[in-house]
Amino acid sequence: MAYLDPGDPVQLAAQVRAAFEERYDAPAAAVGRAPGRVNLMGEHTDYNAGLVLPVALPHTTHAAWRPTTDGRLRVASRQRESTWEGRVDDLGPDAVDGWAAYAAGVVWALREAGVEIPGCDLLVDSTVPVGAGLSSSAALECAVAVALAPDADRRLLAAACIRAETEIAGAPTGGMDQYVALLAEPGQALLIDFESDETTQVPLDLTGHTLLVTDTRVSHELTDGGYGSRRADCEEAARQLRVPTLRRASLATVEDLEDERVRRRARHVVTEISRVTAAVNALATSDWGAVGELFRRSHASMRDDFEISTPELDAAVVVAVEAGAVAARMTGGGFGGSTVAIVPDDRVEAVMRAVDATFVLEGFKPPAHLRAEPSAGASAG
Ligand code: GLA
Secondary structure: OOOOOOOOHHHHHHHHHHHHHHOOOOOOOOEEEEEEEEEEOEEEEEHHHEOOOOEEEEEEEEEEEEEEEOOEEEEEEEOOOOOOOEEEEHOOOOOOOOOOOHHHHHHHHHHHOOOOOOOOOEEEEEOOOOOOOHHHHHHHHHHHHHHHHOOOOHHHHHHHHHHHHHHHHHOOOOHHHHHHHHOOOOEEEEEEEOOOOOOEEEEEOOOOEEEEEEOOOOOOOHHHHHHHHHHHEEEEEHHHOOOOOOOOHHHHHOOOOOOOHHHHHHHHHHHHHHHHHHHHHHHHOOOOOHHHHHHHHHHHHHHHHOOOHHHHHHHHOOOHHHHOOOOEEEEOOOOOOOOEEEHHHHHHHHHHHHHHHHHHHHHHOEEEEEEOOOOOEEOOO
């Protein structure tokens, strides 16, 4: 069965350079690359000062660029017909629409942070599936950021990419995607604590198992209302509980919240944060029974308390476990997107076939599968 191909990094870099030269009639000065991500545990916890445990994917975005002196920014993509063009001095909130906002937003944010960019031609190319909940937008931002400022501190770049996403692209997201795209190391998951801003590399020993991601191909949008309204509910819960963030709330006090919806939202966040620590421990000892139970609870919490799952995500999770996965849950922002499963190597084919067959039976779009080999964070060359 076919997996979505991440492509060969050397070939991808050469291709983006060649396409750049063809598009702009001049060689690129540098190429940045940054990965998509899949999160193992901790959903909608980042903007609540909580914990997350993402892994970088082998699927990446490449960004080729050269500085110019004409004060203009041009953004082109090998995946899109249209090119965005405007004056760098005019960049700012509400200045750019659509996918180009993620790239143009980084140019704006880096300039805001004091990086000198008088003008810039950009061309991007990506193997990260778009709208699949696998952070294609952060991969784009971070590829542009490392291309333009390869020597800058990675946290400064993460901050610029987060500003691009929240202030220019208008997606009120939390920061997990940019951190892992910039800081991940091969073979490791990245434990991020959004209260202390600490990051810890967590070695992932998946011997005999495959990290299988299934894109349900129900496209998710973080700029429509669902994500923002969850975030607003969490802030309301923290306000009512008189804590700075839900990281500081206990399950007991959450259960006292009067509004039923706000209570369920807060319950998801508080229980999900505790599942991240538990998952780190269970993964460290390859306790697949415990990992499976944590994934099961996390999915149920997102389905019932946070209400961000879909019939396709629910079906993919149930069927994966029935067909032999030791653990499965939806991953990412929700309202579509992907599931992540840990599958014994000799059951992977069976799991993919079973999910595909169920999707046919249910009349869903055919899903796409990819292997999430824990990969490296961004680099430039
Ligand atoms: C999206 C956002 C992240 C995070 C996840 C949910 O991927 O970009 O910041 O909130 O959703 O965990």
